[in-house]
Amino acid sequence: MTSTRARDEGLYDYAHREPRLPAPENRGNDRLDIPIDTRLEMYEAQQLLRQFEKRAYDLFMQNLVKGTSHLSLGQEAIAAGFARAQREGDYTFATYRGHAHTLARGADPGAVLAELLGRENGILKGKGGSMHLTSVEHGMMGSYAIIGAHLTIANGAAWSAQMRGSGQVAVCFFGDGTTNIGAFHEALNMAAIWALPVVFVCENNLWMEYTPIDLITAVPNPAADRAGAYGLERIIVDGNDADAVYETAVRVIDRARRGDGPSLVEAHTYREQGHSRADPAKYRPPAEVEAWKARDPIPMYHERLLRLGVPEGDLSTIQQDVARRVDDATEFAKGGAHPGEEHLMSDVWADGGSAWRN
Amino acid sequence: MAQLTYRNAVAHGIAQEMRRDPNLVMLGEDIAGAGGVFKTTVGLLDEFGPDRVRDTPISEQAILGAAMGAAMTGVPVIAEIMFSDFIAVCFDLLANEIAKSRYMTAGQVSLPIVVRTANGGGSRFGAQHSQSVENWVMMIPGLKVVAPSTPLDVVGLMAASVRDPDPVVFLEHKSLMADKQDVPDGEIVDDLGVARVVREGSDCTIAALALMVPRALEAANRLEDQGISAEVIDVRSLVPLDTQTILGSVTKTSRLFTVEENPRLCGWGAEIASIVTDEVFWDLDGPVVRITTPHIPLPAAEALEDMAIPSVDLIAETITKRMG
Ligand SMILES: Cc1ncc(C[n+]2csc(CCOP(=O)(O)OP(=O)(O)O)c2C)c(N)n1
Ligand SMILES: [Mg+2]
Numbered sequence: 001m002t003s004t005r006a007r008d009e010g011l012y013d014y015a016h017r018e019p020r021l022p023a024p025e026n027r028g029n030d031r032l033d034i035p036i037d038t039r040l041e042m043y044e045a046q047q048l049l050r051q052f053e054k055r056a057y058d059l060f061m062q063n064l065v066k067g068t069s070h071l072s073l074g075q076e077a078i079a080a081g082f083a084r085a086q087r088e089g090d091y092t093f094a095t096y097r098g099h100a101h102t103l104a105r106g107a108d109p110g111a112v113l114a115e116l117l118g119r120e121n122g123i124l125k126g127k128g129g130s131m132h133l134t135s136v137e138h139g140m141m142g143s144y145a146i147i148g149a150h151l152t153i154a155n156g157a158a159w160s161a162q163m164r165g166s167g168q169v170a171v172c173f174f175g176d177g178t179t180n181i182g183a184f185h186e187a188l189n190m191a192a193i194w195a196l197p198v199v200f201v202c203e204n205n206l207w208m209e210y211t212p213i214d215l216i217t218a219v220p221n222p223a224a225d226r227a228g229a230y231g232l233e234r235i236i237v238d239g240n241d242a243d244a245v246y247e248t249a250v251r252v253i254d255r256a257r258r259g260d261g262p263s264l265v266e267a268h269t270y271r272e273q274g275h276s277r278a279d280p281a282k283y284r285p286p287a288e289v290e291a292w293k294a295r296d297p298i299p300m301y302h303e304r305l306l307r308l309g310v311p312e313g314d315l316s317t318i319q320q321d322v323a324r325r326v327d328d329a330t331e332f333a334k335g336g337a338h339p340g341e342e343h344l345m346s347d348v349w350a351d352g353g354s355a356w357r358n
Numbered sequence: 359m360a361q362l363t364y365r366n367a368v369a370h371g372i373a374q375e376m377r378r379d380p381n382l383v384m385l386g387e388d389i390a391g392a393g394g395v396f397k398t399t400v401g402l403l404d405e406f407g408p409d410r411v412r413d414t415p416i417s418e419q420a421i422l423g424a425a426m427g428a429a430m431t432g433v434p435v436i437a438e439i440m441f442s443d444f445i446a447v448c449f450d451l452l453a454n455e456i457a458k459s460r461y462m463t464a465g466q467v468s469l470p471i472v473v474r475t476a477n478g479g480g481s482r483f484g485a486q487h488s489q490s491v492e493n494w495v496m497m498i499p500g501l502k503v504v505a506p507s508t509p510l511d512v513v514g515l516m517a518a519s520v521r522d523p524d525p526v527v528f529l530e531h532k533s534l535m536a537d538k539q540d541v542p543d544g545e546i547v548d549d550l551g552v553a554r555v556v557r558e559g560s561d562c563t564i565a566a567l568a569l570m571v572p573r574a575l576e577a578a579n580r581l582e583d584q585g586i587s588a589e590v591i592d593v594r595s596l597v598p599l600d601t602q603t604i605l606g607s608v609t610k611t612s613r614l615f616t617v618e619e620n621p622r623l624c625g626w627g628a629e630i631a632s633i634v635t636d637e638v639f640w641d642l643d644g645p646v647v648r649i650t651t652p653h654i655p656l657p658a659a660e661a662l663e664d665m666a667i668p669s670v671d672l673i674a675e676t677i678t679k680r681m682g
Contacts, residue, residue, distance in 0.1 A: 156427015
């Protein structure tokens with residue numbers, strides 16, 4: 001019975017389900033009160049994230065990036081919009097899908113790419129890899145690969161900022177699938193009762209790995225529909241529109257900085273490629289993929305800037321500068337040595353070593 | 359000099375450190391207003407206030423996550439997990455996040471965290487509130503593990519754990535809470551990774567931890583009457599492990615018995631047995647013998663629990679038999 005019903009509802013043949021379509025482009029956002037310089041910075045950031053991720057994919061296909069990698073292709077506007085709204089010293093927490101967030105906070109693309117290649121000049125000397133990118137000097141407090149935990153850790157950083165009276169805000173990114181693990185709910189409750197300066201950002205890309213999120217979640221909007229349970233505002237934003245993201249980010253980050261407590265933002269977006277590695281993502285309805293590609297954040301933003309009077313030449317200069325940076329980063333990464341034995345046994349303890357006995 | 363119970367020594371040790379370091383905070387369930395379910399944190403809320411001594415919801419993951427996030431951004435934390443059995447609920451934070459972040463980030467983050475928890479049996483609480491989980495935490499690279507057996511060690515090792523820049527799991531034994539000892543006035547700071555010979559002897563070495571230490575001592579007194587001179591070592595710290603003190607003693611006595619409250623498989627004594635047979639095998643006059651709780655979930659009934667956890671009788675009888 002169950003299996004027949006499941007098949008009738010298309011549970012095991014997701015590619016034939018009704019496509020879940022994006023909301024139409026909101027050209028009204030052209031009129032948001034965002035300075036053009038800020039917009040150009042977000043354009044550049046999105047270009048960097050896009051070109052970097054494409055390069056990471058190429059290097060994966062060339063077997064230079066080993067292990068795994070989870071790309072943010074299609075989701076760049078969220079990273080760019082939030083990072084632009086954060087201040088120096090603010091904290092970022094990301095998942096294994098964290099290249100974009102690490103770069104958006106200003107980490108060096110060469111060192112990040114070298115980490116993906118497992119090289120000594122990597123940002124973690126090759127000890128963390130793609131899923132654990134961290135750059136404390138940029139406020140990027142880590143990428144976490146076990147679903148849910150980092151929401152609770154972001155609380156801790158926010159709690160520390162609150163105790164120190166530093167005015168820092170923690171922003172924590174995670175996926176739609178993450179809203180179904182216990183740590184999500186523990187973290188939101190604690191953030192709410194302690195009025196922590198933390199912003200939780202659910203990047204709802206409609207897929208939990210290989211399963212459509214709506215089939216495994218009790219509510220249609222996995223984060224926003226649960227905000228009320230923690231006394232929080234229900235916030236949904238177009239995650240493919242950097243300006244919309246930025247506007248929301250400024251508002252919720254300001255709120256946190258003022259001491260008015262946490263927010264939970266659900267940003268609607270789409271993972272343009274597979275979950276990880278070379279996943280061709282054949283399990284998705286083609287019409288869904290097409291519709292979201294037509295709402296790709298970067299061409300849309302490009303069009304907006306043209307409508308706002310930015311010359312095409314300025315945008316192509318940005319694109320080319322970014323392309324050069326990504327090429328340089330690639331050279332830097334490929335040129336790195338494989339880490340030597342001295343890195344194997346170091347950094348377990350604060351004394352730099354790993355001794356567990358005398 | 360004041361006489362302190364083991365239970366009071368916990369609060370005493372924490373207070374000493376909170377006075378010294380105004381940044382040090384603590385959090386846990388029922389620790390503030392109620393003073394802890396084992397009354398180990400009584401008085402701390404009054405002295406340090408609710409910002410530094412925080413009651414939390416029943417959210418073990420959120421507790422350890424908050425500890426980690428605060429520690430990595432410059433605020434040292436003491437986190438309480440009410441019963442050590444509940445570590446299973448937040449094992450991800452402990453085993454995957456707190457233990458590994460320094461290594462994974464090539465030293466970018468520092469995690470000055472003490473995770474305190476009530477460990478061990480003897481309270482007739484049954485299989486989910488009585489476990490000795492030292493073997494769960496000892497096996498994870500990146501965690502330090504201590505288990506004091508006396509009030510004085512509670513104070514000194516608490517200070518050492520708080521001052522250590524690495525995460526430390528601090529195991530407080532439920533059945534030692536009422537034990538009393540004179541504790542000197544003034545600051546007391548001990549060292550991690552130092553075992554202590556608590557009784558000298560020449561015929562065999564008994565290595566014990568926490569509640570097993572007083573039992574091993576009593577067994578050693580009985581063995582003395584039978585003409586067996588047993589040296590007793592309080593291991594105190596599982597990570598770092600003071601192997602030199604143990605190896606030195608075994609070299610002298612030529613026999614080693616471990617007394618472990620954790621269930622048999624992969625107990626800490628197995629690691630020590632392995633080190634001893636590897637490094638001082640030719641000094642041994644007989645096999646290394648492990649005396650442990652059997653490999654079973656702990657039963658609740660008094661009669662059954664007492665059969666399960668190594669008793670003075672079991673220790674003395676096993677040693678007499680194996681030395682014979
Ligand atoms: C606790 C845990 N369970 C399962 C996994 C395996 N896993 C890795 S990513 C993923 C999907 C997460 O989906 P979502 O939160 O929507 O994030 P997205 O990958 O779409 O960015 C799963 C199940 C994991 N890493 N951790
Ligand atoms: Mg997803």
